[in-house]
Amino acid sequence: MLPPAAGAKPLRADAARNRLKVLDAARAAFAQDGRDAQMDDIARRAGVGVGTVYRHFPTKESLAQAMVQQRFAQILAFIREELLVDPDPWNALRRSFEFCGSMQERDRGYAELVSSIAGSAALVGGGPIGPAAEQVEEMLALTEQLIARAHAAGVVRPDLAASDMPPFYAALASIVQAGVVDWHRYVEIVLDGLRARPAGRPG
Amino acid sequence: MLPPAAGAKPLRADAARNRLKVLDAARAAFAQDGRDAQMDDIARRAGVGVGTVYRHFPTKESLAQAMVQQRFAQILAFIREELLVDPDPWNALRRSFEFCGSMQERDRGYAELVSSIAGSAALVGGGPIGPAAEQVEEMLALTEQLIARAHAAGVVRPDLAASDMPPFYAALASIVQAGVVDWHRYVEIVLDGLRARPAGRPG
DNA sequence: ACCTGAACACCGTTCAAGT
DNA sequence: ACCTGAACACCGTTCAAGT
Numbered sequence: 001m002l003p004p005a006a007g008a009k010p011l012r013a014d015a016a017r018n019r020l021k022v023l024d025a026a027r028a029a030f031a032q033d034g035r036d037a038q039m040d041d042i043a044r045r046a047g048v049g050v051g052t053v054y055r056h057f058p059t060k061e062s063l064a065q066a067m068v069q070q071r072f073a074q075i076l077a078f079i080r081e082e083l084l085v086d087p088d089p090w091n092a093l094r095r096s097f098e099f100c101g102s103m104q105e106r107d108r109g110y111a112e113l114v115s116s117i118a119g120s121a122a123l124v125g126g127g128p129i130g131p132a133a134e135q136v137e138e139m140l141a142l143t144e145q146l147i148a149r150a151h152a153a154g155v156v157r158p159d160l161a162a163s164d165m166p167p168f169y170a171a172l173a174s175i176v177q178a179g180v181v182d183w184h185r186y187v188e189i190v191l192d193g194l195r196a197r198p199a200g201r202p203g
Numbered sequence: 204m205l206p207p208a209a210g211a212k213p214l215r216a217d218a219a220r221n222r223l224k225v226l227d228a229a230r231a232a233f234a235q236d237g238r239d240a241q242m243d244d245i246a247r248r249a250g251v252g253v254g255t256v257y258r259h260f261p262t263k264e265s266l267a268q269a270m271v272q273q274r275f276a277q278i279l280a281f282i283r284e285e286l287l288v289d290p291d292p293w294n295a296l297r298r299s300f301e302f303c304g305s306m307q308e309r310d311r312g313y314a315e316l317v318s319s320i321a322g323s324a325a326l327v328g329g330g331p332i333g334p335a336a337e338q339v340e341e342m343l344a345l346t347e348q349l350i351a352r353a354h355a356a357g358v359v360r361p362d363l364a365a366s367d368m369p370p371f372y373a374a375l376a377s378i379v380q381a382g383v384v385d386w387h388r389y390v391e392i393v394l395d396g397l398r399a400r401p402a403g404r405p406g
Numbered sequence: 407a408c409c410t411g412a413a414c415a416c417c418g419t420t421c422a423a424g425t
Numbered sequence: 426a427c428c429t430g431a432a433c434a435c436c437g438t439t440c441a442a443g444t
Contacts, residue, residue, distance in 0.1 A: 014408075015408060018409085038435095038436065049409060050411070051410055051439080051440085052409055055409075059437085060437065167383050168389070171374030171375075171377050174374055175374055183370070189396040189397065190392070190396055192396040192400075194396075214426095215426060218426075241416095241418085243418090253419085253430070254427095255429075257418090257419065262418085262419080
């Protein structure tokens with residue numbers, strides 16, 4: 001979850017412990033109740049007073065943002081360590097969707113947060129709930145590489161830009177969160193739209 | 204907004220007037236503030252007491268639902284009267300996306316409501332905010348026809364089912380609501396995914 | 407320094423009094 | 426029948442008192 005910003009003074013031992021307990025409690029609460037999770041409930045789960053929750057996270061939104069950033073960091077790590085080394089660039093693209101989808105499937109809270117602030121905040125970064133600006137930057141950089149590799153292999157439509165991608169991930173969040181069980185079908189059709197076309201259009 | 208359910212006794216003149224004022228005020232409030240719109244504000248805009256708002260709509264959610272159903276009714280009418288008579292079935296498909304997208308673009312409230320409850324509620328119908336069950340039924344029926352016409356013309360992938368469509372409309376809501384200005388690009392790529400393919404896959 | 411939880415503020419909802 | 430708006434309930438946030 002973003003190791004406590006580089007220049008920050010280390011927390012007192014009990015404070016550091018509490019911070020982690022709050023994050024765990026919040027993840028559980030958001031995963032279960034989505035944006036309806038209550039601060040008092042999070043405090044209770046964490047075994048601390050509400051005041052302590054607010055000491056570490058000034059608002060409910062900032063807590064939600066911490067959750068999103070944790071998940072986002074996992075996605076970035078996955079792209080870096082798994083997808084960019086996948087020898088098949090097309091398969092890497094497919095896996096990027098499947099990874100996001102199944103993460104959202106496991107964590108209702110995350111999917112709800114992402115889809116409710118999907119674009120403006122999430123894409124621009126630094127919004128009230130979105131990922132951190134640096135995370136967005138890295139996401140764009142990594143996506144550029146994913147797409148560049150796909151272009152080099154000639155497997156995607158020639159006019160495809162990296163900037164085309166974020167809306168599709170956001171849309172996936174929306175669909176998964178909506179409880180559409182067969183979201184893989186959505187992924188398949190979108191992938192077909194991204195694919196290089198052998199010939200001219202029919203019809 | 205669904206003319207007041209068939210068997211309902213007619214409202215007293217002033218009540219009927221108030222009901223309309225509340226609906227107008229609510230549309231304006233939701234369009235401006237999305238789900239953050241406040242009931243007191245809606246009452247003030249309508250020039251009535253809060254109690255009156257609650258007399259006509261038992262909860263804030265039911266008011267939101269009335270908004271969604273109003274918009275949904277417009278979409279159904281558009282499909283029935285414009286798209287199903289469009290001589291070009293492919294063009295009809297494209298227009299269905301463009302129509303939804305631009306409606307959502309004009310009404311932030313609608314887009315936010317649709318994307319926040321996109322599927323489970325909206326698709327199943329009768330959810331807390333979704334369209335009415337009958338509307339969902341009609342939507343499915345109309346979509347079947349749109350897709351059937353497209354199949355007859357051979358312009359869409361042979362395995363495309365009408366049930367594949369709703370997630371794409373929901374996803375569009377999510378993207379538009381997120382402030383992605385170039386949502387037409389999304390539509391174009393999805394359409395390419397839906398299109399009939401002339402030959403086998405490359406790669 | 408950090409923690410606690412009662413108190414406060416805000417907004418959705420109710421209901422006694424009015425016409 | 427329907428309207429009004431003060432009062433209530435709930436939950437996010439603050440802060441005085443504690444360790």
